[in-house]
Amino acid sequence: MELFFQYISENWLDLLGLTYDHIVMVLLAILMALIVGVPLGILAARYRRLGSVILTVANIIQVFPSLALLVLLMIVFGLGFKTVVIGLFLYSLMPIIRNTFVGLTQVNPAITEAGRGVGMSQLQLMWKVQLPLSLPFIATGVRVAAVIAIGVATIAPLIGGGGLGREIYSGINMDNSARLYAGAIPAALLALLTDFVLGQVQKRMHVSR
Incomplete structure (x- = not known):
């Protein structure tokens, strides 16, 4: 563990940059999945x-x-950031589509x-009644999708992407456990933090209904 903390203290700026890249990839993918997934769920x-x-189709993906x-x-x-984001987007679709569907049917x-x-029209019913009542379910879908995306993003370096996976695979290839943990532990903490924060948002939505 001493080597791990030493590595963190010497490379914390680089690790912050990799964490930022990881978060950006996941956020873009989730945003795209919301834009596409909610209408598909409707x-x-x-x-x-x-x-x-x-x-x-979403389940097959x-x-x-x-x-x-x-x-x-x-x-x-091709290799790179765009391909990773598209992959994360596809993996994030199913939870959002399914939970939008379940929320509306409930x-x-x-x-x-x-x-x-x-006298509400079908469109008014959807936007003013049905979708607002479905928000807790949609939030659950976003929560699940975000945690999945954070995990899948760790394999991004295999296709030329960035993020914390770079440290994980560098640690594996160089047989350097400190470097491996420097990527794996922040990725795990990021997933746990995301799950906790979105869980709190979800609870507030349930309370406000």
Whole structure:
């Protein structure tokens, strides 16, 4: 452990930079997944036949081995940051689509009927009633997707990406445990912190409903 703390004290600026890269990759992927996943979840809830197709495709992507998916994306998009973000985006889609779908289908039909009774259009019902009531479920999807993305991002260096995975793989290749832990421990702490923060946000949403 002494070597680990010595390595941290000597390279903390570089590690901060790698942590920043890791966070940026995950944030971009989650943002893209929200922009695409929430509308797909709405479509899945509104049109059940189409929904089964959307959920099946998203599930296939989710269970695809992460390294294999990134390698396939690398063939199409090349090495680097963009390919990693696209891969993380694809892995983040399923939790967001599924939880949007579940949230919308759990809305009490009586509330929807009451909205129709006061003259709300379908669009107004969606934006003013159904989506706000589904926010805790969507927040759960974001929470799961973010933790998954943080973990998958550690293999980014294998396809030319950055992030904390660089320290992990450098530590493995150089048989340097201090360097390996310098990448693995911050990545694990980042996942735990993200899960905790988003969990608190989710609880506040449940309380405010």
